[in-house]
Amino acid sequence: MLTINNLKAAINGKVILKGISLEVKAGEIHALMGPNGSGKSTLAAILAGREFAEVLEGTVTYMGKNLLEMPAEERSREGIFLGFQYPIEIPGVSMVNFMKSAVNEHRKYKGLEPLSASDFLKLMREKKELVEIDSKLANRSVNEGFSGGEKKKNEIFQMAMLEPKLAILDETDSGLDIDALRIVANGVNKLRRPDTSAIVITHYQRLLDYIIPDVVHVLYDGRIVKTAGRELAIELEEKGYDWIKRDAEKNNSDE
Amino acid sequence: MPKKITVMSNHSERSDKYIDIYRENIERISFSSSPYINSFREKAIAEFIKLGIPAKNNESYRYTNLDPFFKHEFKNYFMPGKQDFIRAEKFRCDVTDLDAHGIVLLNGFYPTINDKIRQLPGGVWIGSLNEASKIFDSHIEKHYGKYVNGNSDGLVHLNTALASGGVFIYVPAGAVLKKPVQIINLVESDEDIFNQHRNLVIVEKNADITLIICDHTLSPQKFLTNAVTEIYVGENSHFDIIRVQNEHNNAAKITHTFIHQEQNSHASSNNITLHGGLVRNSTHHYLGGEGAECFSYGLYLADKFQHVDNFVNVNHAYPNCTSNQLFKGVLDDMSTGVFNGRIYVNKGAQGTSAYQKNNNILLTDDAKMYTKPQLEIYADDVKCSHGATVGQLDNNALFYLQSRGISKHEARLMLMYGFAHEVIQNIRVEPLRERMDNLVMQRLKGELSRCASCMVKCG
Numbered sequence: 191m192l193t194i195n196n197l198k199a200a201i202n203g204k205v206i207l208k209g210i211s212l213e214v215k216a217g218e219i220h221a222l223m224g225p226n227g228s229g230k231s232t233l234a235a236i237l238a239g240r241e242f243a244e245v246l247e248g249t250v251t252y253m254g255k256n257l258l259e260m261p262a263e264e265r266s267r268e269g270i271f272l273g274f275q276y277p278i279e280i281p282g283v284s285m286v287n288f289m290k291s292a293v294n295e296h297r298k299y300k301g302l303e304p305l306s307a308s309d310f311l312k313l314m315r316e317k318k319e320l321v322e323i324d325s326k327l328a329n330r331s332v333n334e335g336f337s338g339g340e341k342k343k344n345e346i347f348q349m350a351m352l353e354p355k356l357a358i359l360d361e362t363d364s365g366l367d368i369d370a371l372r373i374v375a376n377g378v379n380k381l382r383r384p385d386t387s388a389i390v391i392t393h394y395q396r397l398l399d400y401i402i403p404d405v406v407h408v409l410y411d412g413r414i415v416k417t418a419g420r421e422l423a424i425e426l427e428e429k430g431y432d433w434i435k436r437d438a439e440k441n442n443s444d445e
Numbered sequence: 446m447p448k449k450i451t452v453m454s455n456h457s458e459r460s461d462k463y464i465d466i467y468r469e470n471i472e473r474i475s476f477s478s479s480p481y482i483n484s485f486r487e488k489a490i491a492e493f494i495k496l497g498i499p500a501k502n503n504e505s506y507r508y509t510n511l512d513p514f515f516k517h518e519f520k521n522y523f524m525p526g527k528q529d530f531i532r533a534e535k536f537r538c539d540v541t542d543l544d545a546h547g548i549v550l551l552n553g554f555y556p557t558i559n560d561k562i563r564q565l566p567g568g569v570w571i572g573s574l575n576e577a578s579k580i581f582d583s584h585i586e587k588h589y590g591k592y593v594n595g596n597s598d599g600l601v602h603l604n605t606a607l608a609s610g611g612v613f614i615y616v617p618a619g620a621v622l623k624k625p626v627q628i629i630n631l632v633e634s635d636e637d638i639f640n641q642h643r644n645l646v647i648v649e650k651n652a653d654i655t656l657i658i659c660d661h662t663l664s665p666q667k668f669l670t671n672a673v674t675e676i677y678v679g680e681n682s683h684f685d686i687i688r689v690q691n692e693h694n695n696a697a698k699i700t701h702t703f704i705h706q707e708q709n710s711h712a713s714s715n716n717i718t719l720h721g722g723l724v725r726n727s728t729h730h731y732l733g734g735e736g737a738e739c740f741s742y743g744l745y746l747a748d749k750f751q752h753v754d755n756f757v758n759v760n761h762a763y764p765n766c767t768s769n770q771l772f773k774g775v776l777d778d779m780s781t782g783v784f785n786g787r788i789y790v791n792k793g794a795q796g797t798s799a800y801q802k803n804n805n806i807l808l809t810d811d812a813k814m815y816t817k818p819q820l821e822i823y824a825d826d827v828k829c830s831h832g833a834t835v836g837q838l839d840n841n842a843l844f845y846l847q848s849r850g851i852s853k854h855e856a857r858l859m860l861m862y863g864f865a866h867e868v869i870q871n872i873r874v875e876p877l878r879e880r881m882d883n884l885v886m887q888r889l890k891g892e893l894s895r896c897a898s899c900m901v902k903c904g
Contacts (some may be wrong), residue, residue, distance in 0.1 A: 238848050266850035278845040282863025282870075291859065292849040299850070331863070332845075348849060 191216045191389050192237075192356055195297075197248035198412075199236055206232045206243065208412035214356065214387050221398055221423060222391045224409035225431045231275060232390045235407070237389075238272035239265045251284075252356070266292075267299035269355030273345040273362045280332040285344075288332050289314065289351050296352060313396040317350040320375040339370035346377035353381070357388040363397040375400030395427035410438050447688040459515050460497040464490065467606055474609045479578035485590050489605035490716025493860035496599030505598070508783045508815045509725055509754040514669045515695040517837045519639035529889055544876055545627035545657065546571065552632055552670060562613070567620035569654070570613070574645055584615060585823030588647055592675045592703035592731065601701050608643035611672075614656065618649040618679070625655035625874055632670065632696065633663035641671045646686075650679035650707070655874055656873070659689045668696040673703070680707040680734065685873060687715045689884070690724055691893065694749060697723040708763070715872065717881060718745040718753050719888045727756040732766040732794075743772035744868040746888050747780035747812075754783035761789065761824075765796040773868050774805045775861050775889070776812035786831065787819040794824045801831040806838060806864060861889050 192214040199207040206229045214220050214363050222230050237250065241261030244322055250257040257265065280288070293313070294304040300330040305313065318325055323343050333341050342362055349357055359378070363371055378388065378401050398406075398420065407414045410431070414423065416440040426434070467490050475483045498515050499506035506817040546565050548555070555561055555573030562572025562580070570577070578585050593601050612628055632640075648654060662668060678684045685705075692698055698721055704712050716726045730739040745753040759768040774782045788799045805814045818831040840859050846856035865885045887893040 240844050261853070262844060262847040263850050263852050263856075266848055272848050272850075274845065278839075278842050280842050280845070280860065280863055282866035283859050288846070288849070288851075288859070291851050291855060292846075295850040295855070317522075331847065352849065 191253060193249075193251045195251075197233075197236070197250060198246040199232065200246055201232065201243045205246070206412055207236070209248070210409075210412070210414055212407065212414065214389060215400030216385050216387055218404045219382075219388045219390060219401060221401075221406045222389055222409055223393065223423065223426060225435070226393075228409040229412045230409050231360055234272060234358045234389070234391055237265075237358055237416050238262060238270060263295070264299075265399045266352070266354075267296050271349050271352055271357045273342075273349060273357065273359040275360040275362075275364065277333050277336075277341040277345055279334045279336075283332050285330060289328075290346065292348070293351055313351070317331035317347060320380055321346045321350050322373050323347045329408045338365040342355060342366055342374055343370065343377075346374050346381075350377065350381055350390070355386050357381075357386070358391070359388065360391045361393065362390070363394060365393050369392065371397065372400060391410045395423045398423045408434050410434055413438070415441075416430055448879070454739055459512070462562055463498070463515075463603060463607075464494060470607075477575050478609055479575070479585070480902065481582065481586050482574075482578060482589060482645075486606045488602065489602040492602040493599050493606060496597065496602060498603075499597055505727075506725075506754075508781070509723070509752065511697075511723075511725075513698075514667075514723060517637065517667060517669070519667070519669060519702045520634075520636040522882060545625045546622070548612060548626070548628045550612065550628060550630040550642075552634065552638065553670065554629060554640075555612065565622065565626075567622055569620050569622055569626075570615040570616045572613055574611045574643060575609075577615070577645075581613070581615060584647055585613075585645065588675065588677050589645055590675075592677065592705045592815070593673060593701070594728075596703075596729075598701065598702075598727065600671050600893075601673055602697060604641045604643060604671055604701070608641045608673065610648045611642035611644040611674075612646075614646045616646075616648040616652045616654050616656075616682075619651045620649075621653040622655075625657050625877065627657040627659065629659045629661065631661055631663050632668050632692065634666055634668070635664070637667040639669040641670075641673075644672070644674040646676040646684075648676070648678045648682045648684050648901070651681045652679065653683040655685040655687070655877075657687045657689065657877065660692055662692040662696050662768055665693060665695065667874060668692070669699075670697065671699045673701045676702065676704045676712075678704060678706045678710045678712045680709060680733045682707075685708070685711045685715070686713070687872060687877070687881075688717060688726070689881070690716070690718045690721050691884075692721040693723075694720075694722040694751060696721060697725075699725045699726050701729070703729045703731070704739065705731045705733055706737040708812040709736040710734070711738045713740035713742065715742040715868070716744070716755060717885075718743075718747070719884060719893060720746075721751060721753065722892065723752045725754040727757070727758070730757075730759045730768060732759070732761050732763060732768065735763045735765050738767040739761070739769070740871065741768070741772075741903070742868050742871055743774075743784075744885070745772075745774040745776075745782055746865070746885070747774070747782060748777035749780060750778070751780045752783075753780075754785075756783075756785045756787075758787045759789065759799060760791070761794040761797045761799060762791050764794050765790060766794065767798045770799070770801040770803075771868060771871075772803045773864060775808065775864065776805065776814060777808040779809075779811045781813045782815070784814075784816040784833070785819065786817070788821070788829060788831070790820075790822040790824050790827055790829070792823040795826040797824060797826075798828045800829070803833040804864070805835045806861065807835060808838070858886070858889050862886055865889075 194212040197210040408416040561576040816833040
């Protein structure tokens, strides 16, 4: 589904990604872990089409297409979804209008007619129940005045509305209490289908108790320094990142 | 014999022209007005001679150049001709909407030959000021010219000297009008015209009314309007005025609105400028009794070489009053915006709360915004705040919308709409709020040529 090959990228001249290679197959969940500043969020934003980093080298192929050539909105319509670490507040734009525009843009892209007002509201209702989001939140402006937990749930709600093929969840667990974490994780699991994939970025093992990854990668200093199965996350939880950093630096000096 | 005035006068040639116009036409202008209204004219022209047409050295007009309009040779326009009456009657016949009590004006004048004043439910009267002065002379004597008193803007005095018509609204004590009153002022002529009209709104105590004034140009001629509206809001009353300005790029609209409030009254003003060549709205709020509360809102959407200037003056004369100013603008192309927000708290006005906010989005490098708060506070127990921002659309928010599949173009529109909505959401009457939201969206999309779902079908 997604193949990243030797991706190098810089922000304001500073190289953040130093050669990332990664393959995500249909149906897989990949966890991306690593200490702060290792480049996880940069990678997520580049995949979603944010034009803030300069891609220096490498390729990203998604469903056989060159992802880096597509504007952000087209990536979304092609089935990529980014769950934001810090969802943006947009005063004056109601959730209903926002989601109606988004859903209908997706439908247009697929050659479908826009949803009628009643069908759209029905869809909203179903998805709200699915992700256990407070129905009042949908009547408010996008994320405006939402608590941290509400914002994250709202990301999962949007994901439910748009039914992506590849979800990239950037620290969706950060700032969540255990109940909210469970709701968010349940939402992700309910939306999972055999042909959809996810990249889950997290610092903590605890999210991975709920969303079981097939592969765990550790990103450090712009490189994937370790890839293994689910047991790697448990090891990281016990031992921290220091041994990873030491190994990585040792490998660097060996080169 | 009129003595020649030379001292202290600041007027230039362009002001002289209007003094001559006054001298030549005063008889004709006075003919249709009441003696009481006429009694203000001589003093007003003397004030105008002193003050002149505001120039750039006038602090409150510093960023607004009136020359291109005031130097222009207009066919001066004091009263509509017979043809105009007939033309305006045509529009009147198209009034179909029942959401509002409507009045259609032509170039500021009440054009109907009959039915120049009529009664609405609850004993409310609306009609032409000249006609009203025959019936409501004592009310007019109590209020006319009182609330502009002491104003230092030459254009207000020019209006007092020359205005020969306008709208009169009388809301008796306790009257509650559920449907708003909508004044549609159509501007249309075969020639370039300068028109001045004068409105008077009297809201007695415990009453409630919403007034909408829509300005719309219908022909491409060059227009200049200098309009004064005096509003009295009695004790415990609730009054909202909403202006919707949709004029072409060759039109100048100058409005002066004076709202005088008694104790525990609530008043709001909302200036929504959708389109216009040169727009200057000055809104004066006088909080003249304890517990009065006023809201001054404005939204301006400008592009090309358009210029929109909002001047607000809130005067806290009594204790425990609240005022709130919120003005927002989106400026595209080479357009300019100006905001001057003055809060004046008198020495005795303890317990005052006064707030002001002006936020602007510039869509290009060439668009300009001048914003200036002006706080004069002479009381010590006061809560005041002000803030102004000038910036661009938020890139983070744009990306957020795009990341959900919304195109950049649509995302920009949504952000501008959301920005504007903060002003629109304060409109109390719900259908009107929705209508305004739609008009704003159309304007942002560049599709606004006429006001959708207006009760008048223009053209």
